[in-house]
Amino acid sequence: EPEVTQTPSHQVTQMGQEVILRCVPISNHLYFYWYRQILGQKVEFLVSFYNNEISEKSEIFDDQFSVERPDGSNFTLKIRSTKLEDSAMYFCASSESGSGYTGELFFGEGSRLTVL
Protein backbone atom coordinates (compact mmCIF):
# COMPACT_ATOMS: atom_id res chain seq x y z
CA GLU A 1 0.00 0.00 0.00
CA PRO A 2 1.44 3.42 -0.92
CA GLU A 3 2.39 5.61 1.98
CA VAL A 4 3.70 9.01 2.89
CA THR A 5 7.16 8.81 4.38
CA GLN A 6 8.79 11.38 6.60
CA THR A 7 12.33 11.97 7.82
CA PRO A 8 13.70 12.36 10.36
CA SER A 9 11.45 10.58 12.80
CA HIS A 10 12.86 12.68 15.62
CA GLN A 11 15.03 15.75 15.58
CA VAL A 12 16.44 17.61 18.54
CA THR A 13 17.69 21.12 17.91
CA GLN A 14 18.78 24.20 19.76
CA MET A 15 16.57 27.25 19.83
CA GLY A 16 17.39 29.56 16.94
CA GLN A 17 18.65 26.82 14.67
CA GLU A 18 17.19 26.03 11.27
CA VAL A 19 15.37 22.77 10.78
CA ILE A 20 14.25 21.03 7.60
CA LEU A 21 11.68 18.27 7.78
CA ARG A 22 11.35 16.08 4.75
CA CYS A 23 8.43 14.23 3.25
CA VAL A 24 7.95 11.95 0.29
CA PRO A 25 4.26 12.08 -0.66
CA ILE A 26 2.47 9.31 -2.47
CA SER A 27 3.72 9.34 -6.03
CA ASN A 28 0.55 10.19 -7.97
CA HIS A 29 -0.68 12.75 -5.46
CA LEU A 30 -0.73 16.41 -6.39
CA TYR A 31 -1.75 18.13 -3.17
CA PHE A 32 0.52 18.34 -0.19
CA TYR A 33 0.05 19.49 3.36
CA TRP A 34 1.82 20.05 6.63
CA TYR A 35 0.06 19.70 9.95
CA ARG A 36 1.46 19.83 13.43
CA GLN A 37 0.43 18.40 16.78
CA ILE A 38 1.75 19.77 20.02
CA LEU A 39 1.96 17.01 22.61
CA GLY A 40 -1.46 16.19 24.01
CA GLN A 41 -3.26 18.62 21.74
CA LYS A 42 -5.19 18.41 18.51
CA VAL A 43 -3.74 18.30 15.06
CA GLU A 44 -3.49 21.76 13.49
CA PHE A 45 -3.33 22.75 9.83
CA LEU A 46 -0.20 24.62 8.77
CA VAL A 47 -0.13 24.84 5.01
CA SER A 48 -1.37 23.35 1.77
CA PHE A 49 0.63 23.25 -1.43
CA TYR A 50 -0.31 22.62 -5.04
CA ASN A 51 1.32 23.26 -8.38
CA ASN A 52 4.49 24.51 -6.74
CA GLU A 53 2.85 27.16 -4.67
CA ILE A 54 1.13 27.59 -1.36
CA SER A 55 -2.64 27.28 -1.65
CA GLU A 56 -3.47 28.22 1.89
CA LYS A 57 -1.68 28.75 5.16
CA SER A 58 -2.75 29.16 8.75
CA GLU A 59 -1.76 31.94 11.09
CA ILE A 60 0.73 29.55 12.66
CA PHE A 61 2.63 29.47 9.37
CA ASP A 62 4.47 32.76 9.78
CA ASP A 63 7.61 34.06 8.08
CA GLN A 64 9.75 31.56 9.96
CA PHE A 65 8.15 28.72 8.02
CA SER A 66 8.57 27.84 4.38
CA VAL A 67 7.76 24.88 2.18
CA GLU A 68 9.36 23.66 -0.96
CA ARG A 69 9.13 20.89 -3.49
CA PRO A 70 12.74 20.81 -4.61
CA ASP A 71 12.32 17.88 -6.97
CA GLY A 72 9.62 15.54 -8.20
CA SER A 73 9.39 13.52 -5.04
CA ASN A 74 10.26 15.49 -1.92
CA PHE A 75 8.22 18.06 -0.04
CA THR A 76 9.99 19.95 2.73
CA LEU A 77 9.08 22.14 5.65
CA LYS A 78 11.73 24.56 6.82
CA ILE A 79 11.68 26.42 10.10
CA ARG A 80 14.24 29.17 9.83
CA SER A 81 14.88 29.97 13.47
CA THR A 82 13.26 27.51 15.81
CA LYS A 83 11.53 28.54 19.02
CA LEU A 84 10.70 26.45 22.04
CA GLU A 85 7.03 26.51 21.09
CA ASP A 86 7.83 24.89 17.73
CA SER A 87 8.34 21.62 19.59
CA ALA A 88 5.68 19.33 18.18
CA MET A 89 4.98 16.39 15.93
CA TYR A 90 4.87 17.54 12.33
CA PHE A 91 2.76 15.52 9.92
CA CYS A 92 3.02 15.62 6.18
CA ALA A 93 -0.02 14.60 4.18
CA SER A 94 -0.90 14.24 0.54
CA SER A 95 -4.00 13.69 -1.52
CA GLU A 96 -4.82 12.90 -5.09
CA SER A 97 -7.53 15.51 -5.26
CA GLY A 98 -7.73 18.91 -3.65
CA SER A 99 -11.45 19.07 -3.85
CA GLY A 100 -11.72 18.21 -0.21
CA TYR A 101 -14.44 15.70 -0.73
CA THR A 102 -12.53 12.51 -1.14
CA GLY A 103 -11.65 12.32 2.50
CA GLU A 104 -8.51 10.51 1.54
CA LEU A 105 -5.82 12.65 2.99
CA PHE A 106 -2.94 10.28 3.66
CA PHE A 107 -0.74 11.18 6.58
CA GLY A 108 2.83 10.22 7.25
CA GLU A 109 3.93 8.93 10.62
CA GLY A 110 5.28 12.30 11.63
CA SER A 111 8.55 13.96 12.54
CA ARG A 112 8.94 14.82 16.17
CA LEU A 113 10.77 18.11 16.67
CA THR A 114 12.20 18.95 20.06
CA VAL A 115 13.59 22.45 20.52
CA LEU A 116 15.84 22.96 23.51
Add this chain to the structure above:
Amino acid sequence: GESVGLHLPTLSVQEGDNSIINCAYSNSASDYFIWYKQESGKGPQFIIDIRSNMDKRQGQRVTVLLNKTVKHLSLQIAATQPGDSAVYFCAENLQGGKLIFGQGTELSVKP
Protein backbone atom coordinates in the same frame (compact mmCIF):
# COMPACT_ATOMS: atom_id res chain seq x y z
CA GLY B 1 -15.60 30.72 13.29
CA GLU B 2 -14.03 27.35 12.78
CA SER B 3 -14.40 25.07 15.72
CA VAL B 4 -14.74 21.37 16.10
CA GLY B 5 -14.73 19.80 19.52
CA LEU B 6 -15.23 16.52 21.32
CA HIS B 7 -17.35 15.90 24.37
CA LEU B 8 -15.12 13.48 26.27
CA PRO B 9 -11.37 13.26 26.40
CA THR B 10 -11.33 9.54 27.35
CA LEU B 11 -13.58 6.55 26.88
CA SER B 12 -13.04 3.12 28.35
CA VAL B 13 -15.04 0.15 27.09
CA GLN B 14 -15.03 -3.59 27.52
CA GLU B 15 -13.89 -5.68 24.60
CA GLY B 16 -16.90 -6.71 22.56
CA ASP B 17 -19.03 -3.74 23.62
CA ASN B 18 -20.03 -0.96 21.29
CA SER B 19 -18.27 2.39 21.53
CA ILE B 20 -19.75 5.78 20.82
CA ILE B 21 -17.54 8.81 20.39
CA ASN B 22 -19.17 12.19 20.08
CA CYS B 23 -18.22 15.42 18.40
CA ALA B 24 -19.78 18.85 18.18
CA TYR B 25 -19.12 21.52 15.60
CA SER B 26 -20.02 25.17 15.53
CA ASN B 27 -20.11 26.16 11.88
CA SER B 28 -23.58 25.45 10.55
CA ALA B 29 -22.24 25.81 7.00
CA SER B 30 -19.92 22.85 7.48
CA ASP B 31 -20.78 20.17 5.00
CA TYR B 32 -18.17 17.47 5.20
CA PHE B 33 -16.75 15.61 8.17
CA ILE B 34 -14.19 12.90 8.65
CA TRP B 35 -13.27 10.64 11.52
CA TYR B 36 -9.62 9.80 12.00
CA LYS B 37 -7.93 7.24 14.19
CA GLN B 38 -4.51 7.96 15.59
CA GLU B 39 -2.53 5.18 17.18
CA SER B 40 0.34 5.99 19.46
CA GLY B 41 3.33 7.34 17.54
CA LYS B 42 1.53 7.33 14.21
CA GLY B 43 -0.23 9.78 11.96
CA PRO B 44 -4.01 10.13 11.69
CA GLN B 45 -5.64 7.39 9.68
CA PHE B 46 -8.88 7.89 7.77
CA ILE B 47 -11.81 5.87 9.12
CA ILE B 48 -14.99 7.17 7.57
CA ASP B 49 -16.46 10.37 6.20
CA ILE B 50 -19.89 11.86 5.81
CA ARG B 51 -21.36 14.72 3.85
CA SER B 52 -24.05 16.99 5.17
CA ASN B 53 -26.62 15.59 2.74
CA MET B 54 -26.50 12.35 4.72
CA ASP B 55 -27.57 11.49 8.26
CA LYS B 56 -25.80 8.19 8.52
CA ARG B 57 -23.03 6.29 6.85
CA GLN B 58 -21.78 2.84 7.59
CA GLY B 59 -18.46 1.18 7.10
CA GLN B 60 -16.96 -2.00 8.39
CA ARG B 61 -17.89 -2.08 12.10
CA VAL B 62 -18.16 1.70 12.12
CA THR B 63 -21.10 4.03 11.69
CA VAL B 64 -21.08 7.79 11.60
CA LEU B 65 -24.22 9.74 12.47
CA LEU B 66 -24.69 13.38 11.64
CA ASN B 67 -27.29 15.58 13.28
CA LYS B 68 -27.22 18.92 11.55
CA THR B 69 -29.95 20.37 13.73
CA VAL B 70 -27.77 20.26 16.84
CA LYS B 71 -24.46 20.26 14.95
CA HIS B 72 -23.35 16.97 16.34
CA LEU B 73 -21.78 13.87 14.92
CA SER B 74 -20.86 10.57 16.42
CA LEU B 75 -18.74 7.58 15.61
CA GLN B 76 -20.03 4.20 16.63
CA ILE B 77 -17.70 1.22 16.71
CA ALA B 78 -19.39 -2.15 16.93
CA ALA B 79 -17.86 -5.02 18.89
CA THR B 80 -14.88 -2.97 20.00
CA GLN B 81 -11.57 -4.79 19.86
CA PRO B 82 -8.23 -4.12 21.57
CA GLY B 83 -6.88 -2.97 18.22
CA ASP B 84 -9.40 -0.14 18.29
CA SER B 85 -7.57 1.48 21.19
CA ALA B 86 -6.41 4.84 19.89
CA VAL B 87 -7.26 8.52 19.87
CA TYR B 88 -10.17 9.37 17.64
CA PHE B 89 -10.55 12.77 16.04
CA CYS B 90 -13.43 14.25 14.18
CA ALA B 91 -12.41 16.77 11.57
CA GLU B 92 -14.20 19.24 9.41
CA ASN B 93 -12.89 19.07 5.88
CA LEU B 94 -12.87 22.48 4.28
CA GLN B 95 -12.25 23.06 0.62
CA GLY B 96 -8.76 22.34 -0.55
CA GLY B 97 -8.07 19.62 1.96
CA LYS B 98 -7.72 21.87 4.97
CA LEU B 99 -8.85 19.92 8.01
CA ILE B 100 -10.04 21.43 11.26
CA PHE B 101 -9.52 18.78 13.91
CA GLY B 102 -11.29 18.37 17.21
CA GLN B 103 -9.44 17.71 20.44
CA GLY B 104 -9.61 13.93 20.27
CA THR B 105 -11.07 11.17 22.41
CA GLU B 106 -8.80 8.45 23.71
CA LEU B 107 -10.50 5.08 23.48
CA SER B 108 -9.23 2.34 25.77
CA VAL B 109 -10.50 -1.20 25.30
CA LYS B 110 -10.34 -3.48 28.31
CA PRO B 111 -9.92 -7.19 27.61
